[in-house]
Amino acid sequence: MKKLLYLLALPLFLIGCGGSKPAEAAYVSSAPSFNEDSAYQYVADQCAFGPRTMNSAAHDSCGNYIAEKFKSFGCTIYDQYADSKLHDGTPIKMRNIIASFNPEASARIIIAGHWDSRPWADNDPDESVHNTPIDGANDGASSIGVMLEIARQLYNHRDSSKVHVGVDLICWDAEDAGVSDGQSESSWCLGSQYWSGKRHFDGYTARYGINLDMVGGNNTVFYREMYSMTYAPGIVDKVWAAAGRIGYGKYFSYDEKGGYITDDHLEVNRGGIQCVDVIGSDTNDGGFPATWHTMNDNIKNINKSTLKAVGQTMLEVIWTEQ
Numbered sequence: 486m487k488k489l490l491y492l493l494a495l496p497l498f499l500i501g502c503g504g505s506k507p508a509e510a511a512y513v514s515s516a517p518s519f520n521e522d523s524a525y526q527y528v529a530d531q532c533a534f535g536p537r538t539m540n541s542a543a544h545d546s547c548g549n550y551i552a553e554k555f556k557s558f559g560c561t562i563y564d565q566y567a568d569s570k571l572h573d574g575t576p577i578k579m580r581n582i583i584a585s586f587n588p589e590a591s592a593r594i595i596i597a598g599h600w601d602s603r604p605w606a607d608n609d610p611d612e613s614v615h616n617t618p619i620d621g622a623n624d625g626a627s628s629i630g631v632m633l634e635i636a637r638q639l640y641n642h643r644d645s646s647k648v649h650v651g652v653d654l655i656c657w658d659a660e661d662a663g664v665s666d667g668q669s670e671s672s673w674c675l676g677s678q679y680w681s682g683k684r685h686f687d688g689y690t691a692r693y694g695i696n697l698d699m700v701g702g703n704n705t706v707f708y709r710e711m712y713s714m715t716y717a718p719g720i721v722d723k724v725w726a727a728a729g730r731i732g733y734g735k736y737f738s739y740d741e742k743g744g745y746i747t748d749d750h751l752e753v754n755r756g757g758i759q760c761v762d763v764i765g766s767d768t769n770d771g772g773f774p775a776t777w778h779t780m781n782d783n784i785k786n787i788n789k790s791t792l793k794a795v796g797q798t799m800l801e802v803i804w805t806e807q
């Protein structure tokens with residue numbers, strides 16, 4: 486008899502609702518709000534030093550600025566200074582800057598990006614600037630700007646006990662002085678190559694990493710990059726799902742348009758830590774952003790909405806990591 490009542494109750498309940506689906510509870514994120522104006526300011530600050538090309542005074546001053554900023558947000562700084570050589574043999578002095586938030590935590594995640602800028606605007610339609618260094622507002626400074634704002638949020642909310650992992654914000658040097666011939670892979674990503682061989686301290690590890698590259702441009706979309714899909718498909722799912730549930734699915738696209746891109750995440754994967762690349766593509770043609778390696782990669786072409794989409798997604802990932 487009881488069973489029968491239930492069977493009767495169900496259709497009555499459905500009729501009672503007028504046939505419409507019960508309203509789904511809206512997802513409420515526990516993460517704080519990422520401030521895109523703040524991130525933008527950090528991008529502008531870096532650009533104000535001038536191009537951060539290897540061995541330049543602007544590069545070295547900007548490195549100090551980045552380290553000091555992270556320190557002011559309570560991070561412990563590990564510096565990795567190393568000598569290396571560009572593809573043409575030019576000796577360079579590299580500095581990977583590792584800013585660790587909550588360094589005591591044993592469960593850690595990495596958020597990374599490169600802080601150097603390309604010494605040549607060799608993709609500019611104007612051939613006369615092919616040897617001129619670029620500001621790298623998007624290609625370089627945007628990632629670090631987002632990472633600094635993440636550190637500021639971690640610091641401001643350090644007492645809320647909602648973050649259960651330590652976060653290492655890794656600023657790679659010497660990513661962008663590679664040869665664009667499609668066959669000189671080892672000429673790129675010199676800082677992450679070095680770190681992959683020798684981490685900032687013996688025994689350092691992390692659950693996974695997320696590398697950011699060109700995360701502040703106009704007309705930007707993030708496809709699932711193919712090395713990330715190969716080495717770290719579960720982390721790709723985690724990041725793209727986080728973006729989708731907080732309303733940034735338009736930026737983090739599931740369209741199958743991602744290519745294999747040599748970038749700093751590759752070295753992290755090869756070193757045994759799963760790492761995905763969140764790298765901007767142009768919504769118009771799916772290729773690198775229109776300003777890529779041109780003189781137009783400057784602060785005028787930085788888009789706060791793109792910074793917000795990426796930064797908020799990173800906070801969502803951090804704040805939901807158990």
Ligand code: AHN
Pocket residue numbers: 624661665673698746747748
């Ligand atoms: C190559 O062009 C081989 N990789 C692109 C990595 C890159 C350069 N990201 C920003 N600038």
Ligand code: ZN
Pocket residue numbers: 603624661778
């Ligand atoms: Zn570049």
